[in-house]
Amino acid sequence: MAKPILKFENVSLSYDGKLVLDKINLTVNEGDTFILLGAAGSGKTVLLKLAMSLIQADTGRIELLGHDITHLKETELFGIRSEVGVLFQEGGLFDSLNIADNVAYPLRNQKSLAAPEDEIAARVLESLEFVELGHTLDKFPSELSGGMRRRVGIARANVTNPKISLYDSPTAGLDPITAHTIMSLIVKQRELRKTTTVLATHRYQDGAMAANYHWNNAMHDVVRASPYGTYADLNTTFIVMDEGRIVFSGTQQQLEASRDPYVSQFVLHQPPPKLGQSGERGHQLPA
Amino acid sequence: MQMDSIGVGSLPIVALIGAFSGIVMTLQMSRALATYGATSQTGQVVSISIIRELGPVLTALLIAGRNASGIASELGSMKVTEQIDAMRALGTDPIQKLIVPRLVATALMQPLLTAIADFVGLMGGLLIAVTIIGNTANQYWSSAIDILALNDMVQGLMKPFVFAIVISLVGCFYGMRTSGGTQGVGLSTTKAVVVSSVWVFVIDVLITQIFVSLT
Ligand SMILES: Nc1ncnc2c1ncn2[C@@H]1O[C@H](COP(=O)(O)OP(=O)(O)OP(=O)(O)O)[C@@H](O)[C@H]1O
Ligand SMILES: [Mg+2]
Numbered sequence: 048m049a050k051p052i053l054k055f056e057n058v059s060l061s062y063d064g065k066l067v068l069d070k071i072n073l074t075v076n077e078g079d080t081f082i083l084l085g086a087a088g089s090g091k092t093v094l095l096k097l098a099m100s101l102i103q104a105d106t107g108r109i110e111l112l113g114h115d116i117t118h119l120k121e122t123e124l125f126g127i128r129s130e131v132g133v134l135f136q137e138g139g140l141f142d143s144l145n146i147a148d149n150v151a152y153p154l155r156n157q158k159s160l161a162a163p164e165d166e167i168a169a170r171v172l173e174s175l176e177f178v179e180l181g182h183t184l185d186k187f188p189s190e191l192s193g194g195m196r197r198r199v200g201i202a203r204a205n206v207t208n209p210k211i212s213l214y215d216s217p218t219a220g221l222d223p224i225t226a227h228t229i230m231s232l233i234v235k236q237r238e239l240r241k242t243t244t245v246l247a248t249h250r251y252q253d254g255a256m257a258a259n260y261h262w263n264n265a266m267h268d269v270v271r272a273s274p275y276g277t278y279a280d281l282n283t284t285f286i287v288m289d290e291g292r293i294v295f296s297g298t299q300q301q302l303e304a305s306r307d308p309y310v311s312q313f314v315l316h317q318p319p320p321k322l323g324q325s326g327e328r329g330h331q332l333p334a
Numbered sequence: 335m336q337m338d339s340i341g342v343g344s345l346p347i348v349a350l351i352g353a354f355s356g357i358v359m360t361l362q363m364s365r366a367l368a369t370y371g372a373t374s375q376t377g378q379v380v381s382i383s384i385i386r387e388l389g390p391v392l393t394a395l396l397i398a399g400r401n402a403s404g405i406a407s408e409l410g411s412m413k414v415t416e417q418i419d420a421m422r423a424l425g426t427d428p429i430q431k432l433i434v435p436r437l438v439a440t441a442l443m444q445p446l447l448t449a450i451a452d453f454v455g456l457m458g459g460l461l462i463a464v465t466i467i468g469n470t471a472n473q474y475w476s477s478a479i480d481i482l483a484l485n486d487m488v489q490g491l492m493k494p495f496v497f498a499i500v501i502s503l504v505g506c507f508y509g510m511r512t513s514g515g516t517q518g519v520g521l522s523t524t525k526a527v528v529v530s531s532v533w534v535f536v537i538d539v540l541i542t543q544i545f546v547s548l549t
Contacts, residue, residue: 101419125425139420142412157425203424 049076051110052211052243053098058107060093067093069291071107075211075245078282080237082254083247084313085288091247092136094288095213098245099131100124112210129157132204132212132242136219138196140188140203147171147184150203160207174206175199178232194225198232205236211243212236218253226250231269235262251314258283258299287313341443344400345450348393352451355388356380356458364467373467377478380459385486389452390493391538394501397444398530402505405436406526409509410519418510433506437499444498445491452490489545496541497534504530 053075060068068090075081085091096102097109100116108117114127133139140149150171154160162170175181178198188196197217204212214233218226230253237244238261246257259279260269272279278300285302287295287310295302295310305311360380367373409432412418421428456478463469508526512518 096419099423101422121422121427128423129425131423133420133423135416135420137414137416139416139423141417141420142415153424160425 049079051075052077052079052112053081053245054108054110055094055097056108056110058097058104058109060097060102060105067291068097068104071291071293073286073293073296075243075284076282077210077243078241079243080257080281080283081243081245082257082283082285083245083288084249084251084254084285085247086249086313088290089288090291091288092215095133095215095245095247098213099128099133125157126159129153129159129207130210132207132209134197134200134204134212134214134217136215136247138188138200140196140199142188144187145184146175146180146186146188146191146199149188149199150174150206152203153207157207170206174202177205177236178202194221194229197221197225197229201229201232201236205240205242208240209242211245214244214246216247216249218248218250226253227256230256231260231262233257234260234269238262239264254283254285255299257281258285341439341447344397344443344447347400348396348447348451349454351392351396352384352389352454353458355392355451356384356455356460357462359383359388359455360459360462361466364462367467374469374473375477376459376463376467376469377474377476378481380463381456381478382481382486384455384459385452385482385490386542387538389448389455390490390497391534393444393448393451393494394497394534394538395531397440397447397498398501398534399527401440402501402526402530403523405502405505406509406512407519407523409506410512410522411516413510413512414515414518428510433503433510436506437502440498440502441495444494444501448490448494485545485549489541493538493541496537500533500537501530504533 051074055071055073058068058071059066071094083091083094093102097104098111100109100119104117108115110116112127112130116124116127141152144152151167154162154167154170172181172184175183178201180195180198180202183191183195183199188199191199201217204214217229217233221229233244233246234257236242244257246253248254256269258281259272261272261281263270272281278298280298283299285295285297285299286293287302289309294307295305302310303314305314360376363376363379364373367376367379409418412432418428421431459478460471460474463474464471505526508522508529512522514521
């Protein structure tokens with residue numbers, strides 16, 4: 048029996064009289080990968096913030112890691128949030144702290160994660176090496192490139208070994224090569240640390256990568272989990288959002304078969320799904 | 335760190351404004367006092383107006399311009415880059431981490447800066463009283479000090495304290511509710527300065543009214 052780790056029941060939210068989320072229902076099970084596709088303004092960020100109660104829903108119920116978080120007080124939320132990793136769309140790295148202190152921040156401030164300084168230092172280094180930025184400890188966020196800052200954000204999100212990680216548009220505004228690196232790090236985290244993954248993106252190929260690629264430690268890159276032309280699936284659910292409503296929910300195969308104009312336009316607007324030599328990079332394992 | 339940026343950073347400009355307001359006040363008053371043949375009272379007039387009003391209000395306007403804007407833009411850019419969300423997500427309370435230190439720093443530094451402005455203002459007055467009006471330094475000082483009652487000192491320190499709380503809270507308020515990217519940060523900053531300056535005058539009237547009715 049799959050264990051639900053994040054659940055929305057009839058969640059609605061409006062800003063200034065405008066409905067930005069309309070009766071959202073969804074369930075993310077432990078170990079799943081959950082891809083949230085949607086155009087700009089469709090409500091992805093708002094949904095992720097609701098998921099850790101950084102904002103409050105108007106109506107509905109949200110359950111995270113077995114707790115009903117809909118009406119919890121901030122102090123009661125801290126313990127639950129310490130088991131959640133989050134990468135913010137705008138980065139959310141602290142300008143005034145160097146990279147090491149940024150990554151150490153959750154370890155130093157979450158009461159439930161308190162640890163001695165030398166252990167923190169070791170975990171910070173490990174987490175930064177995971178994203179191949181072990182050499183940037185003393186740098187400040189403003190000294191790094193946009194792609195490097197995203198990687199630091201991933202390191203900070205995952206330094207606590209969260210049960211679930213929320214990534215808000217991790218590839219937005221990046222070149223295709225860097226975007227690939229970011230996505231492969233997210234897959235690496237998912238596979239090596241068994242992290243349930245929720246990913247908001249407007250790039251269909253991000254979801255395709257999560258659904259079809261494994262991390263291969265020996266090759267140090269992602270590899271296809273099944274031959275080109277087939278769907279590996281990898282416990283990946285796609286939902287498509289349009290102006291605060293979920294207009295599609297299902298597997299990649301169902302998504303590609305959808306006849307809904309908004310949904311299919313979303314998928315087909317990406318590089319052609321010619322299988323075998325698509326925009327997806329990575330190595331194919333010899334059979 | 336907060337105290338440094340509010341205190342040391344504002345010191346030169348506070349001293350400058352204090353000196354000029356003392357000088358100008360004394361020049362203006364000298365004519366009026368001369369018509370009543372009361373130039374020996376220069377010290378009194380200058381010290382009362384500086385300690386009760388000019389010192390606290392001018393310093394507050396300066397701090398509103400420097401610090402309400404600084405706080406609003408700093409917190410505003412943290413808000414739009416989701417650093418505030420990150421703090422909450424990673425186990426800290428932004429009110430404790432960001433607002434309380436700024437409030438405390440301003441509330442401690444502003445009375446101190448006001449006292450400095452008052453002192454430099456009195457020195458400016460002394461300069462004019464001695465060189466232009468023809469008082470002796472002794473005459474100026476004794477008339478300046480004798481007139482001051484406890485009431486004036488309390489008023490002169492309470493005003494900057496209350497102004498400080500209002501200025502930093504207004505700065506924090508507009509900073510924390512910034513939205514709409516970098517443009518939003520600019521907007522919050524402007525609003526923080528305007529609103530806190532207006533509050534300074536409103537509160538000045540209220541406090542003055544209270545002290546006037548007390549005596
Ligand atoms: N604090 C706020 N105040 C008012 N409206 C808001 C606020 N936050 C979000 N919205 C509105 O909610 C809607 C959804 O916004 P959201 O940021 O979730 O979109 P998104 O799917 O993340 O878009 P993007 O791909 O551009 O990041 C938008 O119409 C936005 O204007
Ligand atoms: Mg977004």
